[in-house]
Amino acid sequence: MKKVLISMVALAALSTxxxxxxxxxxxxxxGSQIIKDDSSAVMLALQATTNGTLGNQTFGxxxxxxxxxxxxxxxxxxxxxxxxSNMDQLSREIAIGQGESVSTLAELLNVQDKAAFASALQANxxxxxxxxxxxxxxVLDNVSTIAG
Amino acid sequence: xxxLLLICVLSLSIFAASTDELIAQAHxxxxxxxxxxxLLMHTPVDESEIDDPSFFLSSTGKTDLSSELDATxxxxxxxxxxxxxSVFCRFPARRAWLEKxxxxxxxxxxxRGYEVLVAKMDPQKVTLVFPSAHINSPAxxxxxxxLRIDSSMESKLMSxxxxxxxxxxxxxxxLFAYKGLFGGYYGYYSMLPYYEKLKEYRDSESRDxxxxxxxxxxDEVMAMVRHIWELQHINSWYYFFDENCSYHMLWLTEIARPxxxxxxxFFYYVIPPETVRAFEDEALxxxxxxxxxxxxxxxxxxxxxxxxxxxxxxxxxxxxxxxxTFKEVDLxxxxxxxxxxxxAELVEYDFIEGKISKEVYALRYHALxxxxxxxxxxxxxxxxxxxxxxxxxxxxxxxVAQGWFEHRSPLLIGWRPAFHDLGEDDTGHLSxxxxxxxxxxxGIEHDNVRMEKLTLLSLxxxxxxxxxxxxxxxxxxxxxxxxxxxxxxxxxTRVGAGASIGNDQIFGYLLSEPEIRLGFNxxxxxxxxxxxxxxxxxxxxxxxxxxxxxxxxxxxxxxxNVSHLWQFNTSGALSMRYETIDQEYRxxxxxxxxxxxx
Numbered sequence: 001m002k003k004v005l006i007s008m009v010a011l012a013a014l015s016t017x018x019x020x021x022x023x024x025x026x027x028x029x030x031g032s033q034i035i036k037d038d039s040s041a042v043m044l045a046l047q048a049t050t051n052g053t054l055g056n057q058t059f060g061x062x063x064x065x066x067x068x069x070x071x072x073x074x075x076x077x078x079x080x081x082x083x084x085s086n087m088d089q090l091s092r093e094i095a096i097g098q099g100e101s102v103s104t105l106a107e108l109l110n111v112q113d114k115a116a117f118a119s120a121l122q123a124n125x126x127x128x129x130x131x132x133x134x135x136x137x138x139v140l141d142n143v144s145t146i147a148g
Numbered sequence: 149x150x151x152l153l154l155i156c157v158l159s160l161s162i163f164a165a166s167t168d169e170l171i172a173q174a175h176x177x178x179x180x181x182x183x184x185x186x187l188l189m190h191t192p193v194d195e196s197e198i199d200d201p202s203f204f205l206s207s208t209g210k211t212d213l214s215s216e217l218d219a220t221x222x223x224x225x226x227x228x229x230x231x232x233x234s235v236f237c238r239f240p241a242r243r244a245w246l247e248k249x250x251x252x253x254x255x256x257x258x259x260r261g262y263e264v265l266v267a268k269m270d271p272q273k274v275t276l277v278f279p280s281a282h283i284n285s286p287a288x289x290x291x292x293x294x295l296r297i298d299s300s301m302e303s304k305l306m307s308x309x310x311x312x313x314x315x316x317x318x319x320x321x322x323l324f325a326y327k328g329l330f331g332g333y334y335g336y337y338s339m340l341p342y343y344e345k346l347k348e349y350r351d352s353e354s355r356d357x358x359x360x361x362x363x364x365x366x367d368e369v370m371a372m373v374r375h376i377w378e379l380q381h382i383n384s385w386y387y388f389f390d391e392n393c394s395y396h397m398l399w400l401t402e403i404a405r406p407x408x409x410x411x412x413x414f415f416y417y418v419i420p421p422e423t424v425r426a427f428e429d430e431a432l433x434x435x436x437x438x439x440x441x442x443x444x445x446x447x448x449x450x451x452x453x454x455x456x457x458x459x460x461x462x463x464x465x466x467x468x469x470x471x472x473t474f475k476e477v478d479l480x481x482x483x484x485x486x487x488x489x490x491x492a493e494l495v496e497y498d499f500i501e502g503k504i505s506k507e508v509y510a511l512r513y514h515a516l517x518x519x520x521x522x523x524x525x526x527x528x529x530x531x532x533x534x535x536x537x538x539x540x541x542x543x544x545x546x547x548v549a550q551g552w553f554e555h556r557s558p559l560l561i562g563w564r565p566a567f568h569d570l571g572e573d574d575t576g577h578l579s580x581x582x583x584x585x586x587x588x589x590x591g592i593e594h595d596n597v598r599m600e601k602l603t604l605l606s607l608x609x610x611x612x613x614x615x616x617x618x619x620x621x622x623x624x625x626x627x628x629x630x631x632x633x634x635x636x637x638x639x640x641t642r643v644g645a646g647a648s649i650g651n652d653q654i655f656g657y658l659l660s661e662p663e664i665r666l667g668f669n670x671x672x673x674x675x676x677x678x679x680x681x682x683x684x685x686x687x688x689x690x691x692x693x694x695x696x697x698x699x700x701x702x703x704x705x706x707x708x709n710v711s712h713l714w715q716f717n718t719s720g721a722l723s724m725r726y727e728t729i730d731q732e733y734r735x736x737x738x739x740x741x742x743x744x745x746x
Contacts (some may be wrong), residue, residue: 020266030514033347035579036352091513095488095518096526106308
């Protein structure tokens with residue numbers, strides 16, 4: 001079974017690998033996925049045997065935003081945790097104009113009209129994701145400005 | 149005044165019941181023999197399956213349920229320490245059950261850790277989640293199950309998933325398999341937000357995810373949560389066959405609702421998709437949901453794009469064209485949206501597979517989504533129908549057939565503990581995947597019993613190439629058969645690699661397969677096979693294959709086989725097979741029979 005890196009580890013590893021000079025505080029942008037490592041054919045074939053995990057967070061109630069720059073206008077830890085861990089899925093759904101992650105964000109921000117929220121975000125995509133380096137804090141701040 | 153004093157004294161006596169009184173009461177009620185105490189202690193008969201000493205309060209707790217019960221009552225009742233690390237706070241399930249059974253109260257504690265968990269989790273309902281097979285990994289056909297504890301939020305993404313898995317750092321595949329099978333790893337429970345599990349199974353591993361909502365009440369859910377707290381950081385040896393991921397979910401559910409007996413559906417080995425059926429048989433399941441994997445979605449995009457659209461997706465994904473160039477491509481507005489969505493999914497896929505760096509990924513992904521957002525809301529991508537894994541044929545098989553061979557006509561009796569082969573109905577299974585353990589076939593004729601076939605292990609992964617994915621196909625087999633020589637039994641190990649085209653309904657493949665023969669003669673062969681499979685509606689499958697094997701020692705062999713199977717329900721199928729093997733002479737075999745699955 002291939003080892004699966006938990007997103008935080010992957011995030012840390014990749015953000016430091018890619019941007020040598022980037023300070024941990026400004027990470028937490030695109031790239032929140034779990035990256036596959038190289039598996040040998042034998043590993044792949046025998047994958048079923050343990051469903052192993054390298055997880056060192058056995059009971060992960062801790063926040064996923066540790067190490068992420070905090071948003072200025074949004075004091076909502078759960079929304080921050082959600083956005084940081086789902087940057088990629090969320091941005092794709094915002095671009096499409098609907099999706100489960102957008103609805104989840106709306107619910108976390110106590111937005112009543114989820115459809116209008118999604119439409120407004122889609123129309124203002126470039127104002128939310130100012131460039132490809134936009135991080136969780138930027139996204140949350142921009143979203144709250146647009147959604148009011 | 150004396151009356152108030154009496155009330156006061158009476159209430160004090162209820163709350164300050166002595167340990168001896170409680171233990172005496174427990175003994176007279178035979179609580180340590182009760183089913184629920186056995187469940188809390190993970191003890192099927194008389195020995196607990198939990199191996200971690202920190203789970204037991206008595207030094208003989210693992211084998212002596214009564215001493216463990218007494219020790220629990222004593223420590224919970226007498227311990228002054230009631231902080232997070234105390235016995236009082238570590239075992240809320242035992243405590244709650246004892247309070248109910250002994251009609252007492254142990255009072256309050258300062259269990260901050262537990263309270264924080266419950267507040268954050270907000271447990272309301274439970275769902276059983278089944279990520280199905282992962283492409284090119286037939287062994288993963290066994291799937292995996294875990295439980296998701298839903299809060300009062302409408303969204304399920306923030307729900308906590310409770311997972312049991314082996315903890316390993318091993319990279320050697322064989323060591324991994326061996327230890328997984330025979331208990332070389334510790335298994336632990338872990339808890340993560342559901343979105344993390346979806347990122348892992350649905351996105352990273354591209355496995356379709358099936359959900360089965362359970363009808364557990366709030367009280368039942370809380371009973372489960374209290375016990376989950378007791379199990380954190382507790383290890384037991386992980387055994388692939390019986391004490392595996394799915395098995396542990398059965399315990400948790402029985403603790404929630406002791407009237408269900410999920411483990412009793414299984415004799416020795418526990419296969420995840422069969423545990424799903426056990427839940428259904430115990431009337432626990434209400435609604436079912438399906439989440440297509442990343443790969444399934446991308447295959448659907450493929451089906452809805454023209455060749456121009458497909459080319460545009462590839463070029464956008466590889467960064468060969470930019471937004472300006474893409475605007476020039478002549479596509480309908482909706483197809484344009486699908487192209488950008490598919491390209492974004494594919495770029496993400498390339499990043500997950502490690503094909504592009506994070507910087508390249510972020511640049512391309514952002515550019516694609518920016519373009520997509522400008523095109524406004526569009527149509528939903530239509531997803532094709534996928535059969536629920538709970539409609540697949542059962543995993544163990546017994547076969548009875550009549551064979552007409554070249555020189556004999558045996559009655560054939562076969563049995564196979566697991567799991568699925570290419571000639572069988574694919575409903576509810578990953579198409580083109582095969583895994584067989586200990587597939588045995590004996591032939592009986594005139595009181596003569598012969599071993600026809602004993603396959604120790606066979607695996608196959610026939611994965612058709614498509615526009616976005618170009619996997620290779622492969623298969624292997626190790627065991628005894630009578631396909632070499634003159635109807636003689638010999639041992640073969642063979643591996644094959646090649647390619648396939650097609651889809652879930654019709655596929656064709658080409659493989660080259662080196663093999664080693666041992667037994668009455670040692671030999672090496674190199675085979676080339678071409679085959680095709682067709683899945684018909686009404687749960688029928690036709691499989692045909694022709695091949696030629698060049699042998700070092702014996703004569704080369706030409707062979708061909710065609711089989712047809714009709715799965716009339718999840719428990720039974722009719723099958724027939726015709727094959728010819730041309731080596732020393734032409735051996736023709738025809739078989740007609742029935743398979744029973746359970």
